[in-house]
Structure formats: structure tokens, C-alpha cells
Amino acid sequence: MALNVELVSPERILWSGEAEMVVARTTDGDIAFLTGHAPFIGALGIGAVVIEEPGGKQTKIAVHGGFVEVSQNRVTILSDVAELATDIDVARARKAKESAEAAFRAEPNPENDAALRRANLRLELAA
Helix, strand or coil, rough: CEEEEEECCCCCCEEEEEEEEEEEECCCCCECCCCCCCCCEEEEEEEEEECCCCCEEEEEEEEEEEEEEEEEEEEEEEEECCCEEECCCCHHHHHHHHHHHHHHHHHCCHHHHHHHHHHHHHHHHHH
């Protein structure tokens, strides 16, 4: 038995299908979901969602906040901003990182820190 997974952003359904395992970064840390997982609702932080499909293929998605719900072998991830690793524009991500680094040096605050973490995540997944 596999998990039924759906990852949705405001623009579209980014990923939908069956998975053996889903790993997500919540605001409390990383968590993995397998079949039979207890019901769960959590807030997502800035991090990768890794979907391990039957057969071993992995799909990686940059998620910048949102929510995850697990119930009856169904994993639903709702994110305001999410991007498949294969869709990341590396040149744009590098520029965003440079801009975020400069902003953080000028004014180290939570917003600039989050922008830098988002840029680093995008570059990490695009590699």
C-alpha cells in the first residue's frame, strides 16, 4: 500500500501521485510519513519536501511555508510558494541569494534571514 500525495500551491497542483515516503520540514523539524502514519497536521517551514516514489525515484520540491496534513494514507501539502527542483532557474536563484545576502548584511532581521534561507534552498535543490 502506498501513500496518496498531493502538493498544491495557489497556482497549480505541483505534484500528485503515489509515494512510499514523504519527508517534510515542519516548524518543529523534519518529519517522515510512511503508510499507516497517525493523523497529523503541521506548519511547514522553509525546506525541501522529498517524495520517494515506488521504484525509488525521488522528487524534490522547495517549499517556503505552508501546511501538511496526513490522514488515512493521504498526505496533503498546501504551500503559498513551492517549486519543483527541476523548475528552479539557477541564475535567478543566484541573483536572489546575492540580493538576500546584501540585505541581511545591511539589516539582519527575520525577513532578510528567511529570504536568504529560501535562496539557499533553491540553489541546494537545483544542484
